[in-house]
Amino acid sequence: MKRTIISISSRLPINSIAENDSSSLASSISVRLPGSKYIANRLLPLCALASTESLLSNVVDNDDINAATEGLNALGYQLEFESSEMKISPRVKNEKVDGDISDKNISFNTHHSGTFSRFVTAISALEHVPVEINCSEKMSTRPMKELFDSLKELGVEVDSKNDRLPAIVKGPFKTNQCKLDASRSSQYLSALLIIAPLLDNGLTIELVGKQVSNAYVDMTINLMNKMGVEVVRTGNQLKIVPGQKYQGIEYTVPCDPVSSSYFMGFAAISGQKVKIEAFDHQSLQGEAQFYKVLEKMGVRFEKDDSSLTIISDGELSGIEIDMGEMPDVVQTLAVVASHAKGKTLIKNIAHLAFKESDRIKDTATELQKAGIKVEAGDDYLLIEGGRPIATEIETYDDHRMAMSMALLGTKTDGIVIKDANVVNKSFPSYWDLLAQVGLQSKAEGDTSDD
Numbered sequence: 001m002k003r004t005i006i007s008i009s010s011r012l013p014i015n016s017i018a019e020n021d022s023s024s025l026a027s028s029i030s031v032r033l034p035g036s037k038y039i040a041n042r043l044l045p046l047c048a049l050a051s052t053e054s055l056l057s058n059v060v061d062n063d064d065i066n067a068a069t070e071g072l073n074a075l076g077y078q079l080e081f082e083s084s085e086m087k088i089s090p091r092v093k094n095e096k097v098d099g100d101i102s103d104k105n106i107s108f109n110t111h112h113s114g115t116f117s118r119f120v121t122a123i124s125a126l127e128h129v130p131v132e133i134n135c136s137e138k139m140s141t142r143p144m145k146e147l148f149d150s151l152k153e154l155g156v157e158v159d160s161k162n163d164r165l166p167a168i169v170k171g172p173f174k175t176n177q178c179k180l181d182a183s184r185s186s187q188y189l190s191a192l193l194i195i196a197p198l199l200d201n202g203l204t205i206e207l208v209g210k211q212v213s214n215a216y217v218d219m220t221i222n223l224m225n226k227m228g229v230e231v232v233r234t235g236n237q238l239k240i241v242p243g244q245k246y247q248g249i250e251y252t253v254p255c256d257p258v259s260s261s262y263f264m265g266f267a268a269i270s271g272q273k274v275k276i277e278a279f280d281h282q283s284l285q286g287e288a289q290f291y292k293v294l295e296k297m298g299v300r301f302e303k304d305d306s307s308l309t310i311i312s313d314g315e316l317s318g319i320e321i322d323m324g325e326m327p328d329v330v331q332t333l334a335v336v337a338s339h340a341k342g343k344t345l346i347k348n349i350a351h352l353a354f355k356e357s358d359r360i361k362d363t364a365t366e367l368q369k370a371g372i373k374v375e376a377g378d379d380y381l382l383i384e385g386g387r388p389i390a391t392e393i394e395t396y397d398d399h400r401m402a403m404s405m406a407l408l409g410t411k412t413d414g415i416v417i418k419d420a421n422v423v424n425k426s427f428p429s430y431w432d433l434l435a436q437v438g439l440q441s442k443a444e445g446d447t448s449d450d
Helices: 037-048 063-074 114-124 145-153 187-198 214-226 257-270 286-296 327-337 350-354 361-369 399-410 420-425 430-437
Strands: 002-010 029-032 054-057 078-082 085-089 106-109 131-134 157-160 167-170 177-181 203-208 232-234 237-240 250-252 273-277 300-304 307-311 320-322 343-347 373-376 380-384 391-393 415-417 439-448
Touching (some): 002 399, 037 054, 037 063, 037 085, 037 187, 037 214, 063 078, 063 114, 063 420, 114 145, 114 167, 114 187, 145 157, 145 177, 145 187, 177 187, 187 203, 187 237, 257 307, 257 327, 257 399, 257 430, 286 300, 286 327, 327 343, 327 350, 327 361, 327 380, 327 399, 361 373, 361 380, 361 391, 361 399, 399 415, 399 420, 399 439, 420 430, 430 439
Parallel strands (some): 029 273, 106 131, 177 203, 320 343, 391 415
Antiparallel strands (some): 002 415, 002 439, 054 085, 078 085, 131 167, 157 167, 203 237, 232 237, 273 307, 300 307, 373 380
């Protein structure tokens, strides 16, 4: 495998812009971003389980979506992906095994995708034959225990070492009530919700512990509602009554709010005016409100029905902010905070330790290498703004580490991103679009990783 190393350089005359020169903000740089992987990651399994055909457009072509397509097809679902359109047809049943696709073991690989790994584990339990779920080395370090425990409580057999993937899952479901601890990942809850309408007796889930990333669960429930399934929530209990079916839909996937955060961050740091086209103002995703966080730091914005424009003079102030509902833009905020005056306290982020990397400790480490003072705790980052210095950035197999840390190159020459192609997990066109707004990447060479 080839791992690309790139250096970042700004082609904007940032250092020559006078601090109060309003002419620098006269015109905006526009960018149109790909569809949300968060919505697509949910729609693929939902539509696969539907009773009628679905057609999705503006689906991002990335590693996670490709893993989901291949995995669901391996389970016998029918997904066809071409030119950002996904056609999903109802599954053809094999009468020999009462609706299952085979009387033999089913096997596939989820690669790096944490979301699909959690979702497909629950979907695999719908089978009456063993399903072997393999994954990348990185994914094999990520937690699955809470989901495994709930599935076992529902009567599903799970054979796994250390409560992680790889695993062999075998249904059927034998009961319709379980407890779930979703304090480390909301994906466990979404996984159970997604398969609930396929269970003969419905499903009742009792949440224990503190739930994180509520907005992502709301997104799952909202898409389920669009497809004809109701989820009833009473306190810590969620219930899906039996007899409901998913109905296929035609749907255009809106712009990804997390992808937009990098271009907002660039605007905030650089003192440029950047327009995000096709911005989804109705998004339930917490990260869609990231521009309001930047507003607290001194950035202005303009919006209309179809876009959002970020306006900055490059003068930013540190803030104290709870980012519990915006977990995937914490790294973007950390880089912006490294350019702000004063200190920024980012709190309620303990669950970030269990993402593709330890996004608390590893983010602090890389910013410290760039000369920024950072204190990292179990549940917070405290960042004192300054002027980043040239350094090489480790990405830890984390796409968001690569994309966020690239913004250090906005005002600093000599920022080098190692393993830059890790962005293919979610945003393959990132480096091209970043160059479009003013940050160019130049390949420094490839390293082999066998």
